[in-house]
């Protein structure tokens with residue numbers, strides 16, 4: 001059933017409804033839920049602009065702000081840019097926002113932890129009593145011992161720390177989930193804390209709220225119920241719920257008095273892609289989107305290949321070539337002009353040639369978040385210090401080189417160091433250090449991170465993070481090491497992971513930096529939510545992804561459902577197929593012009609039959625390898 005999209009109603013009334021809700025004299029909460037590309041973020045930005053015009057001055061005088069929570073740092077930067085950095089709006093991710101709210105309440109945090117950790121210990125002890133020994137028991141007993149040690153540590157007054165983008169290690173550091181739990185708890189249990197939120201931020205708008213932490217959303221509902229002067233604006237799409245953290249029944253029973261505006265149009269994608277999205281969605285909630293007048297038809301192709309073909313990246317290049325021919329769009333021939341979506345980071349790492357460093361570091365669970373966000377201190381010394389310096393030198397930007405060294409606080413240009421130099425050319429050591437570094441990088445494409453690190457340390461070009469000091473082979477003044485570290489509480493797996501990483505080729509740093517910037521040609525299915533690209537190539541490969549949460553083989557009817565899946569479906573619980581369908585919807589709806597879907601499967605002909613019978617594609621849109 002390839003449905004045809006019709007030209008429909010204008011959605012402009014939605015913006016009026018939202019403006020009406022964001023009135024400080026009579027605030028109203030609202031729930032704006034609509035399909036992909038319907039302009040939810042667009043309406044959010046319009047609402048902020050209208051708010052600035054009507055109430056900006058008054059709000060500034062009163063020292064109030066309107067809070068906007070976005071799902072990713074990239075979304076946060078985009079909305080901040082769209083409102084030209086206007087400080088009237090506090091735009092942040094949930095983690096930064098929660099931390100800002102709780103960060104001066106150290107005693108309250110300590111009290112919370114002192115009451116929560118014993119409960120966690122009891123739970124682990126219960127599981128241990130029931131358990132059967134072995135590795136799981138070993139891990140449990142270790143966790144119990146660590147938590148008891150932590151309680152002892154908590155017995156004296158403490159100052160807590162947190163980095164929303166890093167892996168927070170060490171006793172004083174709160175974890176990502178703790179920060180959200182503590183903030184949610186304070187919002188419900190402490191009236192004075194509620195008051196702080198309400199008076200500072202009388203309006204809170206939450207984009208991608210379908211995936212926003214359930215505890216936090218429920219705490220905000222509670223605040224909204226108790227304070228007439230506070231209003232919430234929830235923006236999102238349940239079909240785009242792709243993380244397990246969100247409130248699954250959000251919107252099912254909205255409190256009375258909430259506005260519930262609806263958007264029908266898809267402004268992003270051409271009609272063929274919108275009709276595919278409607279068909280995918282049909283099995284979940286039957287919402288149908290329309291396209292505005294004048295939108296072209298666009299292109300969708302499904303390429304099916306056997307999952308054991310030897311060179312998948314090469315196959316994807318042939319897909320791009322075919323897309324260029326099919327669409328007449330030459331830009332498909334240049335990989336950089338297409339967004340390639342992978343199910344797992346390691347698949348992107350493989351295609352972008354930084355798999356060795358990625359695999360090495362991902363072996364330590366401590367590095368997972370920082371590795372993906374680009375915030376790992378041990379890698380940043382290369383990605384943010386060494387690599388930009390190398391590029392600037394190669395581009396002959398000597399002024400920018402000095403600015404970079406100042407910004408990165410190079411010890412070689414510190415005031416103390418320069419004053420200690422008796423020579424008439426105090427910058428000579430900097431020049432020499434840079435020259436040695438560039439020569440070393442150019443000397444061998446296989447040169448390892450470790451050798452680059454050694455060179456940086458020997459010439460004292462940049463401060464070395466504590467986590468890497470142990471790997472340097474020279475007398476090194478520890479005072480020169482950077483305070484921040486990935487290894488506050490070093491464990492064996494982290495040390496092994498770092499050593500393995502340092503032995504891999506330095507040359508990978510360029511691709512890795514591009515990847516974590518989000519600007520490269522590759523990303524994950526999940527990483528692009530909220531974004532849009534002219535050409536999208538989605539790779540569906542359960543075998544390479546190796547995960548258990550998503551299964552395209554099940555969605556496409558190639559793999560039988562498990563007993564558990566069937567039980568979940570019968571009892572109305574979410575199944576892996578539901579999750580995968582939503583992820584598939586998110587990836588397909590990122591495309592503005594053309595969409596190539598690459599499915600690697602154990603049974604190509606069964607997959608083809610299955611998607612044809614679902615009516616998702618027609619015969620001539622399917623290309624068999």
Ligand SMILES: Nc1ncnc2c1ncn2[C@@H]1O[C@H](COP(=O)(O)OP(=O)(O)OP(=O)(O)O)[C@@H](O)[C@H]1O
Nearest residue numbers: 035036037038039040041042043267268529530531
């Ligand atoms: N009323 C409109 N008129 C013209 N273009 C619009 C309109 N609303 C949105 N757009 C454009 O459509 C595209 C999609 O909008 P937006 O990203 O706000 O959608 P969304 O609902 O947030 O999407 P998603 O849920 O898929 O992330 C953007 O390029 C935006 O500029």
